[in-house]
Amino acid sequence: MSKDVVINMPTDMRNTESHFSTFDLDYTPLKPGGITSLTVDIPTSSRIPNEQRPPPRWKTPEFIFYYVVALFAIPLMVWVPIHLSSPSHPNYPYYRHKLSSGWMFGRKVDNSDTQYRSFRNNILSLSFLVLIFIALKYMYTRSALRSASIPSDKLYLIPFFLAFSVLYLTGLHGTSIFKILFILTANYWIAKTSRGSRVGPLLTWIFNVLILFANETYGGYRYASLHPSLEVLDTFRGIYPRWHISFNITMLRLVSFNMDYYWAYHSRRGEDLSSTSTEKQRANTPLALEDYTYRNYIAYVLYPPLYIAGPILTFNNFMWQLRRPIDIPMRVQSRYLVRFLVSLLTMESILHYMYVVAIKDTKAWQGYTPLELSMIGFWNLIIVWLKLLLPWRFFRLWSLASGIDPPENMIRCVVNNYSTLGFWRSWHRSYNLWIVRYIYIPLGGAKNVAVTTVLVFSFVALWHDLSFHLLAWGWLVSFFILPELLARYLLPQAKYGHLSWYRHVCAIGGVLNISMMVSANLVGFVIGTDGIMYMARQMTGTWQGFQFLLAASCIIFVGLQLMFEYSSQRRRDAKRCLPKVLIIYFAP
Structure with a gap:
């Protein structure tokens, strides 16, 4: 990486006895007993x-x-x-x-x-949604792999994630999905136009912090405030119209994509991972620049299971798990x-x-x-x-x-x-x-x-x-x-x-x-x-x-x-x- 780049890439977070990070996580092998x-x-x-x-x-x-x-x-x-x-x-x-x-x-x-009532009262509906998602994913996978050799990756799932995310967010937030996509596109534009410039991380943070404040100030915005003729769009608000409340989680993914792309731009690249890679390796290993596309970005940010509340997954980790699928036994x-x-x-x-x-x-x-x-x-x-x-x-x-x-x-x-x-x-x-x-x-x-x-x-x-x-x-x-x-x-x-x-x-x-x-x-x-x-x-x-x-x-x-x-x-x-x-x- 060029020496004039002031934002360091967090590669190996492990500590030594004399120098360690206050916030670092460092764990030993786990054995039941x-x-x-x-x-x-x-x-x-x-x-x-x-x-x-x-x-x-x-x-x-x-x-x-x-x-x-x-x-x-x-x-x-x-x-x-x-x-x-x-x-x-x-x-x-x-x-x-x-x-x-x-x-x-x-x-x-x-x-x-x-806060908990909204989850408790909808847990049965959410469970039904999960079953629908898994069933559709199974049918899509069968269809996608029917006429082709079985791939070693799961990148073929990205179109399914995108399609389900659009339906999912439309049901949740109604026409506010256009507001979300606009913000996501603006953030992607910052990353791609800045490329490896030190201005990129600065603009990323300024943009996302301002979005958080604007969301709070304007309550998620109304189309009618832009033009009276757009007021009709405010009528279809979805079953969870307060999209700006959960956007705090989404904001973390926007920063993750831009920063991971910034560090990937300055990395030597060429390193590959196996399906047995650790969580830390997947998060810290840059992908090829060709993987930081708009399609992959939207699939990551709006990934349905983690969209509402997380847990928070970095872009690198998400994409590596699609490129090198890990085994999660039943x-x-x-x-x-x-x-x-x-x-x-x-x-x-x-x-x-x-x-x-x-x-x-x-x-x-x-x-x-x-x-x-x-x-x-x-x-x-x-x-x-x-x-x-x-x-x-x-x-x-x-x-x-x-x-x-x-x-x-x-x-x-x-x-x-x-x-x-x-x-x-x-x-x-x-x-x-x-x-x-x-x-x-x-x-x-x-x-x-x-x-x-x-x-x-x-x-x-x-x-x-x-x-x-x-x-x-x-x-x-x-x-x-x-x-x-x-x-x-x-x-x-x-x-x-x-x-x-x-x-x-x-x-x-x-x-x-x-x-x-x-x-x-x-x-x-x-x-x-x-x-x-x-x-x-x-x-x-x-x-x-x-x-x-x-x-x-x-x-x-x-x-x-x-x-x-x-x-x-x-x-x-x-x-x-x-x-x-x-x-x-x-x-x-």
């Missing part, structure tokens, strides 16, 4: 050499004590929100109007979360379907027995104790986790069934996070990979970690929603990362990890981290700044609140010890889900 098989498998890359593995502590007296604490705390955490959701509770009338008829044992269901898809159904049943059980979303929305928490307040916030975070996990797994399952393997989001349970960095990486993993490739590394990565972190989380917040409370969330997360970075620097695992006190000091740090993460996410996604201030006053303004905080910290400490041992067990089983940077700070 024991309790660790409950964790979602993810693609592999490399592992820490000569990593020490402590013997299991599961049967030690220390952990037997932890089990006793857990057997007391976990049922209590479940019982409290169920008790608060009882029709006999004094506050029940305040939020009763938010509840709907349910199907579990005569219980009402809390279907008041607008047993893998079946197991993933079971995972999805178990998660769906878990969500349904929570919504039928814990009306915490309705309580939160109506602020019906008058007279609650600090424990009860904290459980309302805690279970709201659980619901936030599940309401995102379910659509992501549904659409990923659809994609797997059609032969494309996108990155897995949410690779860890929300209550198995003790690191701000680890939480960010595992919460929306495909988005994190996109951030690393297209923002973090081009901005300098670990060379400017503090500035880059603030810029990254500010973008993440505004990308989610152009609102102050999410921007406050982004700044809070950036601020809360600093203590972890400092602790990692002062207490490196390589130097102190073998000492007996190290694990307990890490657990104390984890208690602080979890408290800060819970606060930040309550601000960003649950109760906002006003709500968190009310909770803070209740927790710190009374002796009862102080006692609860002390007891809660001790219980979190116990939970962290169990998390650490679970992580150690995964490493002992050569099945690890923690990034290398976390081992340096937290892992025993």
Whole structure:
């Protein structure tokens, strides 16, 4: 690549012990076994050499004590929100109007979360759509391959993807499909006219950020605002007229295509991949310039299974999977379907027995104790986790069934996070990979970690929603990362990890981290700044609140010890889900 090109291509993201990326993902080979098989498998890359593995502590007296604490705390955490959701509770009338008829044992269901309701109410229709897609794909494949030799690639599917996408978007957004295609064409024009110029990435980012702001400002635009004679086009809006809401996901694909094309233009090319290539190899290996066509671009951006909510797949990864198809066995898809159904049943059980979303929305928490307040916030975070996990797994399952393997989001349970960095990486993993490739590394990565972190989380917040409370969330997360970075620097695992006190000091740090993460996410996604201030006053303004905080910290400490041992067990089983940077700070 020419030296005057200032935007570096993110090729190998692997770290060394002395220099690593804060946002990087680095995983060891995965092997099933024991309790660790409950964790979602993810693609592999490399592992820490000569990593020490402590013997299991599961049967030690220390952990037997932890089990006793857990057997007391976990049922209590479940019982409290169920008790608060009882029709006999004094506050029940305040939020009763938010509840709907349910199907579990005569219980009402809390279907008041607008975001999740749109998925829950349409899951049967979406499932029917998936079956239609798979059936049509099967018939198209049979027809396309009838009179020709079986190709080694799946590029023949692109016309099918294009045709289905047009019908799909027309049904979803009606005549707004023309607005979407106009934006997509303008973005493609920027990439092709700029070619390898350094102006290309700059124009790409300016254009796409301006589109996000314009979409928000004008509510998706109206044809009548262009000319009165076009008003008739506004009458057919589709079943999901708010196309500009989901366009945030589409915008990531536009940037991906333009940046991948920019780097491909400056690469030596010629490298080929096999069907056994890794996720990282497919994302980082440029294609031939002839593959960056308008047809492939539209097929990628509007790929039906991932169009609405992701997971996010880079253009290179998408095209390599068509050029060198990977094997996705039926047993893998079946197991993933079971995972999805178990998660769906878990969500349904929570919504039928814990009306915490309705309580939160109506602020019906008058007279609650600090424990009860904290459980309302805690279970709201659980619901936030599940309401995102379910659509992501549904659409990923659809994609797997059609032969494309996108990155897995949410690779860890929300209550198995003790690191701000680890939480960010595992919460929306495909988005994190996109951030690393297209923002973090081009901005300098670990060379400017503090500035880059603030810029990254500010973008993440505004990308989610152009609102102050999410921007406050982004700044809070950036601020809360600093203590972890400092602790990692002062207490490196390589130097102190073998000492007996190290694990307990890490657990104390984890208690602080979890408290800060819970606060930040309550601000960003649950109760906002006003709500968190009310909770803070209740927790710190009374002796009862102080006692609860002390007891809660001790219980979190116990939970962290169990998390650490679970992580150690995964490493002992050569099945690890923690990034290398976390081992340096937290892992025993």
